[in-house]
Amino acid sequence: xxxxxxxxxxxxxxxxxxxxxxxxxxxxxxxxxxxxxxxxxxxxxxxxxxxxxxxxxxxxxxxxxxxxxxxxxxxxxxxxxxxxxxxxxxxxxxxxxxxxxxxxxxxxxxxxxxxxxxxxxxxxxxxxxxxxxxxxxxxxxxxxxxxxxxxxxxxxxxxxxxxxxxxxxxxxxxxxxxxxxxxxxxxxxxxxxxxxxxxxxxxxxxxxxxxx
Amino acid sequence: xxxxxxxxxxxxxxxxxxxxxxxxxxxxxxxxxxxxxxxxxxxxxxxxxxxxxxxxxxxxxxxxxxxxxxxxxxxxxxxxxxxxxxxxxxxxxxxxxxxxxxxxxxxxxxxxxxxxxxxxxxxxxxxxxxxxxxxxxxxxxxxxxxxxxxxxxxxxxxxxxxxxxxxxxxxxxxxxxxxxxxxxxxxxxxxxxxxxxxxxxxxxxxxxxxxx
DNA sequence: TACTAATAACTGACCAGTCAGTTATTAGTA
DNA sequence: TACTAATAACTGACTGGTCAGTTATTAGTA
Numbered sequence: 001x002x003x004x005x006x007x008x009x010x011x012x013x014x015x016x017x018x019x020x021x022x023x024x025x026x027x028x029x030x031x032x033x034x035x036x037x038x039x040x041x042x043x044x045x046x047x048x049x050x051x052x053x054x055x056x057x058x059x060x061x062x063x064x065x066x067x068x069x070x071x072x073x074x075x076x077x078x079x080x081x082x083x084x085x086x087x088x089x090x091x092x093x094x095x096x097x098x099x100x101x102x103x104x105x106x107x108x109x110x111x112x113x114x115x116x117x118x119x120x121x122x123x124x125x126x127x128x129x130x131x132x133x134x135x136x137x138x139x140x141x142x143x144x145x146x147x148x149x150x151x152x153x154x155x156x157x158x159x160x161x162x163x164x165x166x167x168x169x170x171x172x173x174x175x176x177x178x179x180x181x182x183x184x185x186x187x188x189x190x191x192x193x194x195x196x197x198x199x200x201x202x203x204x205x206x207x208x209x210x211x212x
Numbered sequence: 213x214x215x216x217x218x219x220x221x222x223x224x225x226x227x228x229x230x231x232x233x234x235x236x237x238x239x240x241x242x243x244x245x246x247x248x249x250x251x252x253x254x255x256x257x258x259x260x261x262x263x264x265x266x267x268x269x270x271x272x273x274x275x276x277x278x279x280x281x282x283x284x285x286x287x288x289x290x291x292x293x294x295x296x297x298x299x300x301x302x303x304x305x306x307x308x309x310x311x312x313x314x315x316x317x318x319x320x321x322x323x324x325x326x327x328x329x330x331x332x333x334x335x336x337x338x339x340x341x342x343x344x345x346x347x348x349x350x351x352x353x354x355x356x357x358x359x360x361x362x363x364x365x366x367x368x369x370x371x372x373x374x375x376x377x378x379x380x381x382x383x384x385x386x387x388x389x390x391x392x393x394x395x396x397x398x399x400x401x402x403x404x405x406x407x408x409x410x411x412x413x414x415x416x417x418x419x420x421x422x423x424x
Numbered sequence: 425t426a427c428t429a430a431t432a433a434c435t436g437a438c439c440a441g442t443c444a445g446t447t448a449t450t451a452g453t454a
Numbered sequence: 455t456a457c458t459a460a461t462a463a464c465t466g467a468c469t470g471g472t473c474a475g476t477t478a479t480t481a482g483t484a
Contacts, residue, residue, distance in 0.1 A: 008446085030333050053441065116392070118326065118330020165389075170378050170382075185343075197378075201375070202417055206417075
């Protein structure tokens with residue numbers, strides 16, 4: 001009819017994978033792996049289902065790319081913050097929490113985390129990637145920061161790995177809460193207030209009386 | 213072949229629903245809703261798929277029954293513990309944590325929780341049931357116990373609802389960890405040690421200097 | 425004999441993955 | 455600059471398999 005003004009499609013090989021992953025991130029975060037339809041992912045990415053298979057072998061392949069894509073910035077976040085921590089433990093923890101709230105609050109990472117939890121049994125490999133590349137690194141880094149602070153006499157005795165979990169858990173549950181219960185009418189937890197009150201409270205119990 | 217010793221089936225109308233729900237609890241906890249096969253549930257319950265439809269309308273109906281079944285004892289647990297709490301807040305919290313570890317550690321409730329998180333978007337009604345009947349009640353009860361303790365001067369100022377989340381979160385994350393990452397090789401967190409160290413630490417920050 | 429719990433074969437819908445054909449784009453030619 | 459051949463990005467109809475839910479039939483029970 002009118003070939004000049006509205007071509008049926010554009011050839012944009014370079015941009016497609018990124019766009020497909022972005023669309024898949026949304027759909028997977030909404031529906032989980034099994035219930036996500038490739039047709040819907042393709043449509044949201046602005047192409048046909050067949051074209052998705054020009055860029056990815058299988059649906060699981062797309063899922064993998066999404067997890068990688070969601071993980072990468074998180075690793076940078078954790079690495080940079082821990083590597084550059086100069087001062088005492090409370091400063092590091094407040095910095096980490098602040099970044100966590102900013103990054104997780106403003107992206108679909110929470111949705112991906114929920115998806116990983118939900119699909120862990122059916123796709124253990126993805127849980128493994130998520131754990132090995134992200135979660136264990138964060139827990140390990142926080143735990144060794146705590147252990148170092150214990151050596152300096154800043155932090156009371158106790159299992160550093162459990163301390164790390166205690167530090168992270170309320171923030172994580174805040175995100176899961178938002179993804180799971182807020183959509184069905186539960187009142188939200190403000191991540192920022194949660195983060196502040198959590199650290200204020202926990203640090204009192206964490207630090208030795210001398211250093212506090 | 214041998215009709216007397218092994219009849220092809222028995223008629224046991226009264227027991228079937230309970231057995232189906234028990235089998236479904238396991239399968240759903242393992243696979244989540246979408247990936248669970250009704251055939252597998254039926255087989256594990258010791259009957260055929262068609263027979264399941266004599267007792268339940270749809271697969272979602274079975275899911276509903278499972279959630280109800282998993283919730284009921286938890287509600288009793290929370291209600292009884294809170295209602296009967298006599299002494300100061302630390303005693304109540306230690307009691308609750310102990311029960312939590314015992315009940316969640318020894319049952320498939322953790323699996324159901326994970327399932328609810330994973331399937332929340334696709335079956336919001338079930339997330340609503342889980343929230344309204346269980347989670348909000350527990351959070352609310354803990355929050356009002358904290359608020360009462362604040363009035364008594366036992367607990368420092370701060371949002372009681374956030375305090376409640378802080379109290380529960382590490383235990384919850386411990387369970388999610390076990391369900392999600394331990395199967396792919398992550399080291400376990402001992403729920404019991406976690407619970408003890410968590411309360412020991414948190415209570416220092418929670419209680420006023422006078423009451424501690 | 426009448427009744428019904430239970431089975432097992434069946435249906436219909438759905439969907440991941442395929443592929444033959446279509447169309448946008450680029451390279452080559454004059 | 456205009457035309458054309460060659461290429462490859464893309465489409466959409468199709469297939470093969472899976473599975474929730476149905477039903478014709480069988481077998482246990484009263």
